[in-house]
Amino acid sequence: MAASASDSLITLIVNGNAATGSRAQVRGDDLWLPLDELPAATAWELKPEGVCQGETCVPLSPSQKAAILGDETTASWFNFSEFARLIEEPVASDEEERVWYFGPPGWEWRSRSAGTAAPDFTAPDLAGDPHSLRELRGKKMLLLFWASW
Amino acid sequence: MTIAADAGGRDVVEPWIRAASPSHVALLDPDLTIAGLYNVRNVPSAFWIDESGRIVRANDPIYVLRRDRATGETSRNETYLNAVRDWVINGSSSKFLADEAALEKRRPPATFTGMEAAANFELGVYLIRHGAAARAERHFDRARQLAPDNWTFRRQAWSLSGATQEAIVAAIRDPAAPAFYPDLDLGD
Numbered sequence: 111m112a113a114s115a116s117d118s119l120i121t122l123i124v125n126g127n128a129a130t131g132s133r134a135q136v137r138g139d140d141l142w143l144p145l146d147e148l149p150a151a152t153a154w155e156l157k158p159e160g161v162c163q164g165e166t167c168v169p170l171s172p173s174q175k176a177a178i179l180g181d182e183t184t185a186s187w188f189n190f191s192e193f194a195r196l197i198e199e200p201v202a203s204d205e206e207e208r209v210w211y212f213g214p215p216g217w218e219w220r221s222r223s224a225g226t227a228a229p230d231f232t233a234p235d236l237a238g239d240p241h242s243l244r245e246l247r248g249k250k251m252l253l254l255f256w257a258s259w
Numbered sequence: 260m261t262i263a264a265d266a267g268g269r270d271v272v273e274p275w276i277r278a279a280s281p282s283h284v285a286l287l288d289p290d291l292t293i294a295g296l297y298n299v300r301n302v303p304s305a306f307w308i309d310e311s312g313r314i315v316r317a318n319d320p321i322y323v324l325r326r327d328r329a330t331g332e333t334s335r336n337e338t339y340l341n342a343v344r345d346w347v348i349n350g351s352s353s354k355f356l357a358d359e360a361a362l363e364k365r366r367p368p369a370t371f372t373g374m375e376a377a378a379n380f381e382l383g384v385y386l387i388r389h390g391a392a393a394r395a396e397r398h399f400d401r402a403r404q405l406a407p408d409n410w411t412f413r414r415q416a417w418s419l420s421g422a423t424q425e426a427i428v429a430a431i432r433d434p435a436a437p438a439f440y441p442d443l444d445l446g447d
Contacts, residue, residue: 123381123382123385126290126292128385198371200371200374200375200377200378201375201378202375202378202379202381202382202398202401203382204382204386204391204394204397204398206394207386207389207391207394209382209385209386209389211378211379211381211382211385212378213374213375213377213378213381214374216371219369219374220368220369222296222369223296223298223366223367223368223369224368226313226314226315226359226362227312227313227314228306228308228312228313228314229296229297231292231293231296233262233286233287233288233293234286234287235284235285235286235287236269236273236276236277236285236287241260241284241286243260243308243312244312246260246284247310247311247312248310249310250307250308250309250310250346250347250350251260251307251308252260252305252306252307252308252343253260253261253262253297253305253306253307253308254260254261254262254303254304254305254306254321255261255262255264255288255293255294255297255299255302255303255304255305256261256262256263256264256265256275256302256303257263257264257265257272257302257411257414257415257418258263258265258267258271258272258275258418259265259267259414259415259417259418
């Protein structure tokens with residue numbers, strides 16, 4: 111399954127980080143990544159215990175393994191779309207510009223919107239200094255969202 | 260604390276923040292990720308967060324100062340400001356705190372469809388920032404189909420793609436469109 115000459119390079123956006131120049135291939139509706147690109151492009155890596163990112167590992171059943179790694183004896187491609195479905199990541203893509211956007215996994219977007227605890231965040235002010243909500247714990251806070259438009 | 264949920268980023272929000280010269284912390288959210296975290300569907304939207312980090316009012320549509328287009332007169336939203344004062348003085352016994360049902364209505368749990376809308380919106384913003392504005396529109400449309408009540412996405416898209424004022428007003432006034440702002444509903 112070598113990349114055909116007509117395939118131009120793909121931009122992958124995972125967790126807000128864009129990786130340009132990926133040799134990924136679109137097969138059907140799915141995006142397949144060369145296995146050697148997986149860690150740098152997505153921060154996920156294939157380990158004996160599953161697909162891992164830091165302390166988090168997603169174990170794969172034999173059928174999931176077949177769907178994500180194909181049925182070759184030596185896997186060299188990774189179906190990142192199939193993995194995204196497994197971990198409930200929202201996906202959007204533009205075939206013409208060859209950009210694929212993957213949102214956060216299900217456990218992340220589910221937990222952050224549940225309950226009344228104010229989700230923490232860190233963002234820069236005009237000077238570029240980071241501030242987080244946590245800093246103001248212990249005070250009442252009015253949090254106001256606005257825009258210039 | 261204020262959050263500039265504006266994909267125009269520093270360039271467009273800096274003059275506003277400088278002019279306001281705020282004593283509070285004023286942060287930038289150019290990818291609208293914090294707005295997404297709080298399920299903000301239009302701006303301005305305000306939250307009250309108590310000393311323990313609990314949301315006690317969510318997504319209130321707030322103009323503290325409002326300028327009448329016809330007369331040019333500026334008025335303060337005293338109703339809302341009085342509610343804020345009441346909360347500051349009375350804390351957890353303020354009559355203006357929202358109950359759990361009201362909070363959930365104002366900030367419903369995230370759904371996969373909502374996250375798909377956000378993914379399409381973010382892709383559109385990326386395409387515009389990388390010189391492919393012509394391709395962005397279809398993804399903004401998709402975001403609108405998936406999350407019709409998210410005016411933040413729609414208004415930001417209009418701003419980025421240079422929609423005409425007439426088109427914007429027509430879309431907002433469309434009787435079939437979801438409410439532009441929820442009622443303030445101070446529950447008093």
